[in-house]
Amino acid sequence: xxxxxxxxxxxxxxxxxxxxTLVNGEHVGCIDASLLHVSDGRHHIYxxxxxxxxxxxxNGKCCTNLSLKIWSVLTRLEDF
Numbered sequence: 001x002x003x004x005x006x007x008x009x010x011x012x013x014x015x016x017x018x019x020x021t022l023v024n025g026e027h028v029g030c031i032d033a034s035l036l037h038v039s040d041g042r043h044h045i046y047x048x049x050x051x052x053x054x055x056x057x058x059n060g061k062c063c064t065n066l067s068l069k070i071w072s073v074l075t076r077l078e079d080f
Contacts, residue, residue, distance in 0.1 A: 001057055001058055002036070002049070002054060002066075003020045003022070005057070005066075005067075006020050006036075006038065006070055006073075006074075009067075009070055009071065009074060010074055013074050013075070013078065015040065015074050015078055017038060017040055017077075018039050018041040019038070019041075020036075020037070020039075021036075021037040021038075022034050022035070022036055032050055032051050033048050033049060033050050033051065034054070035048060035049070036049045036073070038077065040077050040080075042080070045077055047069050047072070049066065049069065053065055053066040054066075
């Protein structure tokens with residue numbers, strides 16, 4: 001569901017993405033988080049996403065913090 005949200009937001013901003021990956025943070029030592037990797041083919045941005053934010057998104061609750069993180073990632077890609 002997060003990939004769809006990111007893709008839709010990127011389309012609204014006119015950012016063309018080549019890769020969206022959500023990596024389980026337990027593999028890199030993050031107990032309650034995952035790493036979001038977004039790429040436009042040339043540049044790569046990573047950000048930390050908490051499982052509670054993903055749970056809120058999946059349950060249809062308010063996800064303002066997650067939306068801000070996604071917006072931040074996409075605008076950083078635009079700035080390159």
